[in-house]
Amino acid sequence: MPLPKAELHLHIEGTLEPELAFELAARNGVTLPYASVDELRAAQAFEDLQSFLDLYYACMAVLRTERDFEDLADAYLRRAAAQGVRHAEIFFDPQAHLARGVEMGTVVEGLGRALAASEENHGVSTRLIMCFLRDESAGSAMETLELARPYLDRITGIGLDSAEVGHPPVKFREVYEAAAALGLRRVAHAGEEGPASYVTEALDVLGVERVDHGLRCMEDPALVERLVRERIPLTLCPLSNVRLRAVDVLEDHPLPAMMEAGLLCTVNSDDPAYFGGYAGDNFDAVRDRLGLDEDRLRELARNSFLASFLEDDEERRARYLAEVEAYEFPRR
Numbered sequence: 001m002p003l004p005k006a007e008l009h010l011h012i013e014g015t016l017e018p019e020l021a022f023e024l025a026a027r028n029g030v031t032l033p034y035a036s037v038d039e040l041r042a043a044q045a046f047e048d049l050q051s052f053l054d055l056y057y058a059c060m061a062v063l064r065t066e067r068d069f070e071d072l073a074d075a076y077l078r079r080a081a082a083q084g085v086r087h088a089e090i091f092f093d094p095q096a097h098l099a100r101g102v103e104m105g106t107v108v109e110g111l112g113r114a115l116a117a118s119e120e121n122h123g124v125s126t127r128l129i130m131c132f133l134r135d136e137s138a139g140s141a142m143e144t145l146e147l148a149r150p151y152l153d154r155i156t157g158i159g160l161d162s163a164e165v166g167h168p169p170v171k172f173r174e175v176y177e178a179a180a181a182l183g184l185r186r187v188a189h190a191g192e193e194g195p196a197s198y199v200t201e202a203l204d205v206l207g208v209e210r211v212d213h214g215l216r217c218m219e220d221p222a223l224v225e226r227l228v229r230e231r232i233p234l235t236l237c238p239l240s241n242v243r244l245r246a247v248d249v250l251e252d253h254p255l256p257a258m259m260e261a262g263l264l265c266t267v268n269s270d271d272p273a274y275f276g277g278y279a280g281d282n283f284d285a286v287r288d289r290l291g292l293d294e295d296r297l298r299e300l301a302r303n304s305f306l307a308s309f310l311e312d313d314e315e316r317r318a319r320y321l322a323e324v325e326a327y328e329f330p331r332r
């Protein structure tokens with residue numbers, strides 16, 4: 001049995017495995033620019049951000065109907081459960097679908113059906129977080145929030161993702177204020193490829209409660225001290241950082257130093273179909289290649305539940321935390 005954990009940084013569009021991509025392409029009469037599952041898998045050995053994004057958007061074209069989104073989320077939840085995920089807070093990118101003529105309702109209803117059945121089918125509780133594409137305009141983000149209004153009973157919070165450099169958090173001040181007024185929780189990607197100052201800005205201007213990635217906070221000791229003092233969680237994605245070259249090799253990852261500094265770190269998978277692994281694979285990787293011992297792995301699992309948006313269900317959080325403490329690591 002794998003270590004129980006929560007996944008807090010997961011883009012549902014990034015869980016589309018080649019087999020499902022071809023199945024949905026056939027169902028919807030969409031032609032993928034790859035001849036076979038193997039050819040698509042080979043393309044996933046991309047070397048840089050642009051080739052990743054080209055592939056990512058090409059594959060997304062197969063997602064057309066509610067059922068497609070339901071199947072996508074259900075496939076992710078099954079995989080996640082097998083790797084010990086007990087709770088998942090799932091990002092989706094409505095603008096990427098709206099731009100293709102797929103409506104907000106199609107996306108949210110489809111994802112929502114898989115999430116609603118997740119506890120019964122997979123034993124995984126869920127939350128849904130709507131992300132804005134930061135390379136789109138602030139006005140587009142505001143329009144997206146408006147389109148989401150009829151579905152806010154199924155959306156826990158908002159996030160900010162895609163190309164970071166040149167798109168500082170302050171650009172989205174108004175939409176974050178509007179979301180806060182609607183009672184939505186707030187997170188944002190910051191300090192992945194962008195500077196440590198974007199992390200500070202996300203906290204001060206956007207009021208985020210959790211920082212996605214945030215690894216470049218290590219360049220600013222005063223910021224580290226603040227993140228420790230205020231217990232701000234960071235959702236790190238080690239395998240993603242290697243694939244997108246935030247670090248050259250996993251052995252260079254700052255995770256051990258970040259934990260040593262007292263930061264509230266979590267380990268997540270980001271876009272697992274593209275970055276070489278799901279949550280459990282990321283845990284295995286940091287154990288094997290960063291030498292994290294059982295105490296540190298248990299700390300990461302504990303942190304993942306502490307950082308979860310489970311304030312509306314503290315009983316559940318307590319149950320998950322008890323599972324973490326009771327967990328016995330297998331003899332290796």
Ligand SMILES: [Zn+2]
Nearest residue numbers: 011161189270
């Ligand atoms: Zn991400």
